[in-house]
Amino acid sequence: MTIEQARRQAQSALSTMAEGVSPNSEKKAARVRGVTLGEVFEDYLKARKSLKSGTLADYRKIMNKAFGDWQRKALSDITRDLVPHSSLICG
Known part of the structure; x- marks a missing residue:
């Protein structure tokens, strides 16, 4: 991953958090949806x-x-x- 890619990813995570959505809760929800x-x-x-x-x-x-x-x-x-x-x- 380049520095520019890392910056874009960080910016995306910050904008998601600014909208009130926790990136960790999104990951957890995705894992739970996949439980068989x-x-x-x-x-x-x-x-x-x-x-x-x-x-x-x-x-x-x-x-x-x-x-x-x-x-x-x-x-x-x-x-x-x-x-x-x-x-x-x-x-």
Whole structure:
């Protein structure tokens, strides 16, 4: 990056902040929009350290069966319209 490019980037960031928008919050929002259902599920399992291996296996089985196609889908892309009531019943 040249000095001139750095100056332009800094000027752009300053003008964004002058408008009341935090560049850090924009970056965080972009990261959050990209979080997938599978990532959240894995984070949930990691946070629940007390789950027994059988429970973990059951959770993974249900997740793969009921939401296998959605695990790579960003949470922000999953809407009410995509979730028919019947798909919530595993059986």
